[in-house]
Amino acid sequence: MNKKILSVLEFDKIKVQISRYTTTAFGEEAVKSLEPKMESQVVKKLLDETEDGMTIYRMKGGIPVPNLQDIRPHLKRLEIGALLNGLEIAQIGKVLYTTSELVRFFEELATSELSLKRVYELAEKLESIPSLSGKIRAAIEEDGRVTDEASPELRTIRHQIRRSEMSVKEQLDGLIRGKNAKYLSDAIITMRNDRYVIPVKSEYRSVFGGVVHDQSASGQTIFVEPKQVVELNNRLRQQQIAERHEIERILAELSNEIEPYRLEIMQNAYVIGQLDFINAKATFAKEVTATIPRISDERHVELKQARHPFIPKEVAVANDIVIGNEYKTIVITGPNTGGKTITLKTLGLLQLMAQSGLPITAGEESTVGIFKEIFADIGDEQSIEQNLSTFSSHMTNIVSIIDKIDQDSLVLFDELGAGTDPQEGAALAISLLDTVAASGAYVVATTHYPELKVYGYNRPSTINASMEFDVDSLSPTYKLLIGVPGRSNAFEISRRLGLDDSIINVAQQLVDGESQDLNEMIADLELRRNMAETEYLEVREQVEASEKLLGDLKNAYGYFFEEREKEMLKAKQAANQIIEEAKEESDKIVREIRKKQQHLGTSHVKEHELIQVQKDLGDLSHEDAHLKKNKVLQKVKEAQVLKPGDDVMVESYGQRGTLISTNGKGQWQVQLGILKMNLPESDLTKVKPEKTVQRDIVRVKNSEGGSRKRVESQLDLRGMRYDDAVHELSMYLDEALMSGYSSVIIVHGKGTGAIRNAVTDYLKAHRSVKSFGLAPQNMGGTGATVVEFK
Structure with a gap:
């Protein structure tokens, strides 16, 4: 993509802002090399990585990447056989330690089942070297100092050095106190040439003997190593030399151990840098409240509530910017300082950010396209050196753009055709827009020319837009109105500022009739749009209320049939009870009749007649015929039929359970938690399954693998x-x-x-x-x- 667009839309400022959140050299370089990509799969991959970083930032506060120095020069020195100093080894050790910490961090993330799209795959490239990392951390401190634990020899030598220093200081303390103090410029012990000395007045230089190592600028003080400590200082010096040699040996040994792992360490540093880069993008997203856009392969752009990332969220006016689906050309009109230019820059910059894998300052589910080129002619680029006017500079830029555009391009024109005669400028602007449209490119242009309002209305795949202006407050609202062309507010503004109506009336008569009609048409469109928005909000509120009412009605409808069925069931049970009692009584009477017939030896009542009477009594417990024909009631009854696996409410316990099986005698086996109980069907009421995913019912095991015999408290x-x-x-x-x-x-x-x-x-x-x-x-x-x- 051309470099000029990155400069015009200030893409580098975005990179500077993100780089502030990096902590490694590789991460900072990744930001510096950031640029828009033209391949859809590459952009999706980068956006997935950014989304992973935002997820980790939201759940864990970010990826724990500390400040790491650039270790490439150190590894290069090892490659040519050089030895590293303590600070260089410490910086390499910090990379190794960070690698181990990050491996552990991502293992814990995977264990917690946090879903990520690409970062797990990147983290798998980290190669932990715990033995080398541990040895470096034990031997070298973070500032490069070699620790006493680096080797037994070094620990012994440093112990001897401390003892020797103590002996020297004790000797010198005895010399600077008491009667000798009068010979000293100051009663202190200091160092010269790595040896302990005392400051002696120059006239008493022979009092202490020994070696003179230095003198003050005035010559009145000399720094003397008294003869009493010369031997002690010599011994101390030898121990210090031995310490230096042992440190050099330890550093050489560590350098040799690091050298075989150069490639692994370099890869770890690079991967950590990429994780740092992802973390920086996530931090940037949090700071500016950005989101991950969707990618449209058809280059349909839909930015919801888009705002420029350099304008604070509290003061920015968010706008919906849509292009590419129903129309590919937008002509924006409106007053100066109304926000036309910032709208262009917002569209262009958010496209660049998205194609670079960055989150954008727009609402959730916004969509961007993939453009191979984005061109812009924005701002006044007149050049004194090249003797170019404003119009000439614009036209020079536009000529270069026209030569390069195609169907994969997005073009942004600010004040198209401005800087010359209005009539010629408007005609030129229309011709340029036709040329761009013929190439298949997407274009957004701002203008003041009224002729382009008609152009936006008449041309296919073209739409008018404007920046809203509040005539009452005489100020722009910075709100983008798609589908409504801007109109001139000069007369209204002049009238509100106190200009005499007679002057305004004369001016209105001088305005071309077509222009006046156009302004009136636009005013009418704005009025109709505002009315439509008001009606839309009212209808939306009514629809929401209706949906709520419908939901309540459905619930009440279901509850009504459920309660009615319960009451009917109770009534039938009571009726059946009465019938059962009647049958028992009738059976008793029939038995008595039969006994009397047998006793008398006569039969005035036939046996089949007795059987028929008993059958008629039994039929009384059946349902009424009209209930069988009631389809609504039958559906409700079918829904209430119990079967294994149904969720039920056990009325006597007030708890939910699951049906397991029935014995066919009105008894059901029901699973209540971990218990299985046999319950009568009359105690069960079928209920809807819970929305949450039901866990399998399992018996809790103790640590030995058996079932708990009893529940502890x-x-x-x-x-x-x-x-x-x-x-x-x-x-x-x-x-x-x-x-x-x-x-x-x-x-x-x-x-x-x-x-x-x-x-x-x-x-x-x-x-x-x-x-x-x-x-x-x-x-x-x-x-x-x-x-x-x-």
């Missing part, structure tokens, strides 16, 4: 993973409730607080929990939670 979750702890807690609370406990204790430990937070979140949502809080000190304190049940 305390559950220990320490050492468990997050998901296992939540599952264990869920099962335990069901058992505790079934066992009749009024309160239990959940032991989660202190640690990082992750298990405690999981317990807290779960208890908040549990409907049977009355209250909970941290346990008293004698029951575990902050490492345990006491739960009270309702």
Whole structure:
């Protein structure tokens, strides 16, 4: 993509802003080399990485990448056989240590099942070298100093040095105190030429003997190494030389151990830099409230509530910018300082950012296209050196743009055709827009010419737009209105500023009739648009209210039939009971009649007549015929028919359960939590399945693998993973409730607080929990939670 567009739209300022969030040399270089890509798959990959970074930032506060120096020069020196100093080895060691920490970090992310699109794959390229990393950390401090633990020899030498220094200082302390103090310029011990000396007045230089190492600028003080400490200083010096040689040996040994891992360390540094770059993009997104756009392969651009990233969110006016689907050319008109130019720059810059894999300052689900070139003619580029006027400079730029555009281009024209005769400028602008449209390019142009308003109305795939202006406050609102051309507000503004109506009336008569009609048409369009927006909001509010009312009605409708069916069932059960009693009484009467007939030896009543009477009594318990024909009622009844797997409410317990099987005698086996119970069908009411995913019912196992014989009043979750702890807690609370406990204790430990937070979140949502809080000190304190049940 041409470099000029990056300068015109100030893309480099975005890069500077992001680079402030980097912490590594490779990360900073990745930002500096950032530029728009023209391949859809590459852009999607970069945006996926950025989205991963934003997810990690939101869940974990970002990827833990510390400040790392550029270690490439150090590795290059190793390649040619040179040895590294302590600081260079320390910087390499920090890269190795960071690698180990990042490997551990991403392993924990994977364990927590955080879904990422690409960063896991990038993190897999990190190669941890724990043995080398540990050795460097033990031997070299972060500032490059070699530690006493680097080798036993170094520890011994440094111990001897400390003892020798103490001996020297003790000797010199005896010399500078008491009667000798009068010979000294100051009663202190100092260093000259790496040897301990005392400041002696020059006239007493012979009092202490020894060696003179230096004198003051005035010559009145000399720095003397007294003869009493010369031998001690010599011994100390030899020990210091031995220390330096041992340090050199240790650094050489470490350098030789690092050298075989040069390529692995370089790759780790590069991958860490890429993670740092991703982290910087995520931090930038958080600071400017940016989102990840979708990519349209058809180059349909839909920026929702887009705003320029350099304008603070609190003051920026967000606009919807749409191009590419129904129209490929937008002509924006409106007053000066109304926001036309900033709208152009917002569209262009957000496109560049998205094609560079950056988040954009627009609303969720915004869409961008992939353009191979973006051109812009924005601003006054007149050149004194080249003797170019404003119009000439614009036209020179436009000529170069016309030569390069094609169907994969986005063109931004600011004040097209300005700087020359209005009539000629308008005609030239129309011709240029036709030329760009013929190439298939996408174009957004701003203008003051009224002729282009008609152009935007008449040309296919072209639409008018304008920047709204509030005549009442005499100020622009910076709101983009798609589909409405801008109109001149000169007469209205002049009238509000106090210009005499007679002058305005004369001016209006001088205006060309067509222009006056056009302004009136635009004013009418604006009025109609405002009315349509008001009506849309009212209709939307009414639709939402209607949807809510419909939902309530559906619920009430279902509840009505459910309650009616219950009442009818109760009535039928009562009727059947009466009929059963009547049948028993009739059977008794029939038996007595038969006995009397047998006793008398006569039969005035036939046997089949008795049987028919009994059958007629039995038929009384059947449903009425009209109930069988009621289709609505039959559907409700069918919905209430119980079958294995249905969710039911056990009325006597007030708890949900799941049907397992029936014995065919009105009894059902029901799963209640971990319990299975046989219950009468009359105690069960079919209910809708819960929306949440139901867990499989399993018997909770103890640490030895067997089933719990009884439920304890305390559950220990320490050492468990997050998901296992939540599952264990869920099962335990069901058992505790079934066992009749009024309160239990959940032991989660202190640690990082992750298990405690999981317990807290779960208890908040549990409907049977009355209250909970941290346990008293004698029951575990902050490492345990006491739960009270309702």
